[in-house]
Amino acid sequence: MTDKKESILSAALELFAHEGYNATSTSQIAKKAAVSEGLIFRHFKNKKGLLAALMEDAEARISKIFAPVIFESSPKNVIRKVILLPFSIDQSEYDFWRLQFILKWQQEYNNPLKMKPLIDKLAWAFSELGYEEPEEEARLLNQLIDAISTGILREGLESQLPFKAFLLKKYSV
Structure with a gap:
């Protein structure tokens, strides 16, 4: 990828x-990237094409972040890694995650299936640990992590640290 395309x-x-x-x-x-508007159209055809390129990158990033959880064989470590996910995101990645959270409220860009592998792995972990309703517990933890992630993006990491300790203790991981 060229420097100008990366800048765009x-x-x-x-x-x-x-x-x-x-x-x-x-x-x-174009102004922010210090390029001509025509260069954006040459590389991406239109604004929608530019968003599509960002979304394609998003799929790869999300898969990479979820991989350590998906391939984990210990149920307790699965839960622990999911709890730690939002706290391990580097601040330089916050704009990427802000965009993901914005787009999930826009029907045409939301892909609810992207969370399915993570929720399925959590359900497996809760089932292995003998939870009565593992699927619901997985969905609940996913919702909590979503809320914590939003809090981190809006208020900063420090504001959400008490939840990290609470969840690690709650699930004994």
């Missing part, structure tokens, strides 16, 4: 994450 993607990610996809124009992206 980076500028788009930052603007989409802070201003919203619909509120961001290609001219704003």
Whole structure:
């Protein structure tokens, strides 16, 4: 990938994450990336193509982040790793995650199946540990992690640390 293309993607990610996809124009992206607007159209055809490129990158990033959980063989370690996920995201990645959270509220860009492998692995872990309703426990923990992640992105990591300790203790992991 060329430096200019990378600059366009980076500028788009930052603007989409802070201003919203619909509120961001290609001219704003071009200005932020210090390129011509025509170059955006040459690389991505339109703003939707630019978002599609970011979403393609998102799928790869999410798979990479979930992999250690999915391949874990210890039920307690699965739960522990899921609890620790939002706390292990580097601050330089926050714009990426802000965009993911924004897009999940937009029907055409939301993919509820992207969380399925993680929820299935959690359900397996809770089942292995003898929980009465492992699927519901998995969905509950996923919702809690989603809320904690939102809190981290909005208020900062420190604000959510008490939940980390609480959940690790609650699940004895």
